[in-house]
Amino acid sequence: MTHSAEQGKKRTLRQTLLIVLGMFGFVFALVPLYSVLCDVTGLNGKTRNQPERVVYTEPDLSRTITVEFLANVNESMPWDFHPAVTRMKVHPGQVRKTSFYARNLSSDTMVGQAVPSVAPGLAALHFRKTECFCFTEQRFAPGEWRDMPLVFMVDKDLPEDITTLTLAYTFFDKQILVD
Amino acid sequence: MSTATTHDAHNEEHPSGLMRWVTTTNHKDIGTLYLLFALMMFIVGGAMAMIIRAELFEPGLQFVEPQFFNSMTTMHALVMIFGAVMPAFVGLANWLIPMMIGAPDMALPRMNNWSFWILPFAFAILLSTLFMEGGAPAGGWTMYPPLVLQTGNAFPFLIFSVHLMGISSIMGAINVIVTIVNMRAPGMTMMKMPLFVWTWLITAYLLIATMPVLAGAVTMLLTDRFFDTSFFNAAGGGDPVMFQHIFWFFGHPEVYILILPAFGIVSQIVPTFARKPLFGYSSMVYATASIAFLSFIVWAHHMFTVGMPLTGELFFMYATMLIAVPTGVKVFNWVSTMWRGAMTFETPMLFALGFVVMFTIGGFSGLMLAMAPVDFQYHDTYFVVAHFHYVLVTGAVFAIMGASYYWMPKWTGHMYDERLGKLHFWLSTISVNVLFFPQHFLGLAGMPRRIPDYSVQFAGFNEISSIGGFAFGLTQLLYVYIVFKTIKGGAKATDQVWEGAHGLEWTLPSPPPYHSFSTAPEVK
Numbered sequence: 001m002t003h004s005a006e007q008g009k010k011r012t013l014r015q016t017l018l019i020v021l022g023m024f025g026f027v028f029a030l031v032p033l034y035s036v037l038c039d040v041t042g043l044n045g046k047t048r049n050q051p052e053r054v055v056y057t058e059p060d061l062s063r064t065i066t067v068e069f070l071a072n073v074n075e076s077m078p079w080d081f082h083p084a085v086t087r088m089k090v091h092p093g094q095v096r097k098t099s100f101y102a103r104n105l106s107s108d109t110m111v112g113q114a115v116p117s118v119a120p121g122l123a124a125l126h127f128r129k130t131e132c133f134c135f136t137e138q139r140f141a142p143g144e145w146r147d148m149p150l151v152f153m154v155d156k157d158l159p160e161d162i163t164t165l166t167l168a169y170t171f172f173d174k175q176i177l178v179d
Numbered sequence: 180m181s182t183a184t185t186h187d188a189h190n191e192e193h194p195s196g197l198m199r200w201v202t203t204t205n206h207k208d209i210g211t212l213y214l215l216f217a218l219m220m221f222i223v224g225g226a227m228a229m230i231i232r233a234e235l236f237e238p239g240l241q242f243v244e245p246q247f248f249n250s251m252t253t254m255h256a257l258v259m260i261f262g263a264v265m266p267a268f269v270g271l272a273n274w275l276i277p278m279m280i281g282a283p284d285m286a287l288p289r290m291n292n293w294s295f296w297i298l299p300f301a302f303a304i305l306l307s308t309l310f311m312e313g314g315a316p317a318g319g320w321t322m323y324p325p326l327v328l329q330t331g332n333a334f335p336f337l338i339f340s341v342h343l344m345g346i347s348s349i350m351g352a353i354n355v356i357v358t359i360v361n362m363r364a365p366g367m368t369m370m371k372m373p374l375f376v377w378t379w380l381i382t383a384y385l386l387i388a389t390m391p392v393l394a395g396a397v398t399m400l401l402t403d404r405f406f407d408t409s410f411f412n413a414a415g416g417g418d419p420v421m422f423q424h425i426f427w428f429f430g431h432p433e434v435y436i437l438i439l440p441a442f443g444i445v446s447q448i449v450p451t452f453a454r455k456p457l458f459g460y461s462s463m464v465y466a467t468a469s470i471a472f473l474s475f476i477v478w479a480h481h482m483f484t485v486g487m488p489l490t491g492e493l494f495f496m497y498a499t500m501l502i503a504v505p506t507g508v509k510v511f512n513w514v515s516t517m518w519r520g521a522m523t524f525e526t527p528m529l530f531a532l533g534f535v536v537m538f539t540i541g542g543f544s545g546l547m548l549a550m551a552p553v554d555f556q557y558h559d560t561y562f563v564v565a566h567f568h569y570v571l572v573t574g575a576v577f578a579i580m581g582a583s584y585y586w587m588p589k590w591t592g593h594m595y596d597e598r599l600g601k602l603h604f605w606l607s608t609i610s611v612n613v614l615f616f617p618q619h620f621l622g623l624a625g626m627p628r629r630i631p632d633y634s635v636q637f638a639g640f641n642e643i644s645s646i647g648g649f650a651f652g653l654t655q656l657l658y659v660y661i662v663f664k665t666i667k668g669g670a671k672a673t674d675q676v677w678e679g680a681h682g683l684e685w686t687l688p689s690p691p692p693y694h695s696f697s698t699a700p701e702v703k
Contacts, residue, residue, distance in 0.1 A: 005361060005362075008360070008361040009286050009287070009357050009361045009362075012286075012356060012357045012360045012361055013287070013353065013357050016352075016353045016356050016357065016387055017353070019384075019387050019388060020349055020353075020387050020390075020391050021391075023387070023388050023389070023391035023392055024391035024392075024394060024395055026391075026392070026395075027391065027392050027394075027395030027396060027399075027425060028395060030421075030424075030425060030428075031399075031410060031421070034418070034421050034424065035416075038418070115413045117413075119486070120486060121486040122486075122488055170413065172413070
């Protein structure tokens with residue numbers, strides 16, 4: 001084997017290793033990229049997790065949207081959690097208020113975080129919340145219960161073909177994540 | 180094979196017995212090890228498939244617990260993909276690429292030894308999970324969270340074995356690239372390379388680009404489970420759907436990793452037995468390269484139902500259908516090669532013809548699945564199972580078997596038993612269609628995949644499918660017998676072996692010397 005052939009092998013080896021390392025890094029770069037993409041497009045049904053400012057205008061009375069509410073608790077979370085009403089008829093542009101009931105059934109103080117998800121996913125960015133218990137973590141003493149408010153508006157840009165929206169909350173045990 | 184190999188002038192000090200195989204850096208030895216390992220895993224994975232088909236023989240739960248059934252489907256997939264098909268292709272690459280391009284050995288022999296010897300450990304780890312508390316992984320080979328995170332003690336073993344398989348594949352692929360780029364004989368320009376070498380070069384690039392992606396994805400699963408990260412955990416701001424995107428960004432190129440070398444094999448076999456040069460050589464090269472490129476931009480067709488904007492569905496649908504174009508180029512080129520050829524039908528040719536016909540059936544059902552609106556009905560049904568078994572069993576596995584019949588006389592110096600080879604082909608072809616064709620109907624009727632029990636209306640087709648499965652399984656024992664019979668003896672093979680065979684490997688004696696092409700041949 002000549003000298004230059006050995007160098008050629010080394011060069012190709014370096015190049016291929018670089019591709020391997022680059023792709024391994026790329027996977028982890030995908031994580032923030034994916035978040036940004038979903039924030040911009042609302043692809044995965046994630047709503048914004050801060051209060052939104054909405055401009056109050058005349059509601060669009062020609063359309064009626066059914067908004068359904070679901071409440072789940074993550075496994076191993078001993079909480080009772082359900083919506084005050086399971087469905088509401090709303091007009092786009094109308095600001096509405098509802099609440100969710102939660103009770104800590106355990107004998108420990110627990111901190112929960114509700115994570116919202118909207119289906120169909122493409123409606124997520126048109127579901128605007130001005131007040132939500134999901135924006136902050138919720139601390140519950142043993143046995144404590146409360147009604148937590150949600151103020152929202154479905155905006156007028158909601159695609160025409162969507163007539164039903166489902167908003168699902170899942171309560172997760174924040175403590176597990178912190179410990 | 181090895182026993183028949185005579186040491187030539189380069190006779191070095193070799194350890195004998197077991198240590199010879201453990202320490203070997205010879206491409207032929209390592210190729211043999213890979214191929215025998217793949218055969219062993221094919222039997223192991225096949226045994227799992229037999230359990231699956233036995234349980235599905237009739238409705239109701241007969242033999243195994245549902246949890247164990249799910250372990251079987253998961254392990255069957257992992258063992259067959261990473262243990263049987265991929266190592267078989269790497270074994271073929273090891274044996275053939277140096278002989279085809281006129282090189283003395285692979286470029287990085289020490290790494291070659293490592294990349295093989297990692298595999299038995301990876302699979303020992305994976306198979307050991309069968310005996311663990313909580314059972315073997317049962318969440319499907321795609322390892323979707325959050326389900327896979329509920330795996331018992333087997334979970335870290337699953338992740339580490341996938342890591343090891345990935346490292347092994349990456350090392351094998353790097354070796355292939357370095358060898359092909361740097362060690363071609365004088366005159367062997369890129370566009371003179373045999374098609375098997377070309378398809379493997381492209382496959383190797385797919386491997387080094389996607390195996391790190393899989394490694395990263397399973398690493399995230401590992402840290403989500405044990406180190407409180409939230410890559411896929413909604414509570415911490417993650418998203419389980421992101422795993423599906425990352426997984427299929429690896430997974431779709433992976434399915435081409437499993438089929439491109441098969442295209443190469445068929446492109447070697449068909450011209451030999453049609454006694455004509457391959458029709459459209461350069462279009463074959465470009466078609467392979469375009470399939471490889473397209474494989475990176477179609478991943479979301481595996482997940483049409485997760486919820487995607489219409490433009491996304493349309494993009495992935497059209498991009499997927501576009502793959503039919505270069506694939507069609509290949510199929511038509513094979514047919515054109517046969518056109519007016521002086522064809523004979525020895526066993527390798529039968530397998531190649533079976534490949535062309537049945538892989539195309541799998542390709543067509545793939546086109547049906549590519550249509551986003553109908554995919555909503557077919558998704559996760561037996562239609563998908565039928566589709567990918569047509570492209571993987573009658574596609575990849577048939578090509579590997581054809582390759583083994585085609586080159587075994589070269590490797591061992593012995594002709595295989597032609598009568599038994601043909602018997603093996605026909606039994607396999609009939610039984611594999613009895614096995615998988617009814618699954619199309621099951622899927623269209625709505626039978627979901629990955630379930631141990633089913634509604635009684637599916638009983639008839641499942642019974643037929645299981646009978647085909649048992650017949651196919653038994654037939655492969657005949658294959659094992661043929662392989663070992665050929666290794667031990669048989670009619671002496673000539674150097675060229677096949678009348679119509681062309682290429683550097685056929686200029687070497689059968690079996691080839693331990694070190695071939697120590698002085699590079701001149702390619703005109």
